[in-house]
Amino acid sequence: MDARRLDELFAALGDPGRRSLVETVAERGSATATELAADLPVTRQAVAKQLAALAAAGLLHATRTGRETRYEVTPGPLEEAVAWMVEVGARWDDRLAALGRSLEQRRG
Amino acid sequence: MDARRLDELFAALGDPGRRSLVETVAERGSATATELAADLPVTRQAVAKQLAALAAAGLLHATRTGRETRYEVTPGPLEEAVAWMVEVGARWDDRLAALGRSLEQRRG
DNA sequence: ACTATACGCAACTGATTGGTTGCACATCGG
DNA sequence: CCGATGTGCAACCAATCAGTTGCGTATAGT
Numbered sequence: 430m431d432a433r434r435l436d437e438l439f440a441a442l443g444d445p446g447r448r449s450l451v452e453t454v455a456e457r458g459s460a461t462a463t464e465l466a467a468d469l470p471v472t473r474q475a476v477a478k479q480l481a482a483l484a485a486a487g488l489l490h491a492t493r494t495g496r497e498t499r500y501e502v503t504p505g506p507l508e509e510a511v512a513w514m515v516e517v518g519a520r521w522d523d524r525l526a527a528l529g530r531s532l533e534q535r536r537g
Numbered sequence: 538m539d540a541r542r543l544d545e546l547f548a549a550l551g552d553p554g555r556r557s558l559v560e561t562v563a564e565r566g567s568a569t570a571t572e573l574a575a576d577l578p579v580t581r582q583a584v585a586k587q588l589a590a591l592a593a594a595g596l597l598h599a600t601r602t603g604r605e606t607r608y609e610v611t612p613g614p615l616e617e618a619v620a621w622m623v624e625v626g627a628r629w630d631d632r633l634a635a636l637g638r639s640l641e642q643r644r645g
Numbered sequence: 646a647c648t649a650t651a652c653g654c655a656a657c658t659g660a661t662t663g664g665t666t667g668c669a670c671a672t673c674g675g
Numbered sequence: 676c677c678g679a680t681g682t683g684c685a686a687c688c689a690a691t692c693a694g695t696t697g698c699g700t701a702t703a704g705t
Contacts, residue, residue, distance in 0.1 A: 432553070436551070436552075436553045439551040439556065440551035440552070441551075442551070443544070443549075444548070444693090445540070446693085448543070448544075451625060452625055455626075455629075461651080461652090462652080471693090471695090472694070472696085473651085474653085474694080474695075477653075478693075478694080479693085495651090495701095495702060495703075496650070496701065496703070498651080498652065498653095502625075502626070502629055504626040504629040504630035505630075507625070507630070508626075508630070510622060511619050511623075511636070514615040514619055515615075517559060517560055517610070517615070518615040518616075528619070528639060552663085570681085570682080571681060571682085579665090581681085581682085582665075582666085582683085583665075585683075586663075586664080601682090603672060603673070604672040604681045604682070605672095605682085606681080
């Protein structure tokens with residue numbers, strides 16, 4: 430488990446605005462900075478920065494086609510985060526422990 | 538699912554130092570700010586602040602006995618965070634989706 | 646070719662924050 | 676009772692960051 434990736438990942442999810450962006454991109458399948466900014470009270474550049482941070486954390490990946498840069502969700506990192514939480518929390522919580530075993534199974 | 542709690546939770550986990558504190562407290566079962574600061578290159582007050590943030594996020598809970606304030610892990614919030622990730626990521630990742638169903642089962 | 650659209654980069658600003666120092670208060674042990 | 680230990684609170688500092696504005700560039704459509 431890469432610690433730095435976890436840092437970026439949790440930090441990225443820590444901001445309400447960024448988490449909201451992830452949710453919106455998730456709902457729509459894909460989106461551009463301009464599209465997302467249209468529904469928000471912030472500028473396109475602000476959204477673009479957040480998207481860049483999310484992409485750096487590995488949560489999103491960008492694909493530029495023509496003059497558009499579309500973002501999509503990359504689910505992999507979420508699993509890493511879940512794995513970390515399970516590992517830390519497993520000792521105290523039976524449900525999390527069980528969930529951890531379930532994760533192990535599906536990974537193997 | 539309380540959005541504000543998620544904000545605090547992810548933000549708390551976003552800092553490497555704080556996540557490390559959670560891990561250490563998890564390993565030892567419980568710890569005080571002074572104990573934790575002894576192994577770190579920062580002051581006790583710095584650690585105390587971080588612990589306060591983690592407690593505010595619900596990840597830790599403090600118990601003062603005499604002149605000591607011991608912190609322990611509260612696993613509940615971790616489940617909330619896992620639930621959020623599963624919800625957002627389930628659409629793209631079969632393993633996360635399966636994990637979500639597993640979580641639902643154990644919650645019901 | 647020209648205009649409108651979509652984007653990225655850079656500089657600046659205000660707010661947040663992680664960390665420090667200093668101090669006052671409570672508790673334990675002699 | 677008194678010194679040592681453990682905490683909490685407040686002020687302060689440096690760094691980071693979210694957001695803005697301004698500008699240059701590339702692509703699409705007419």
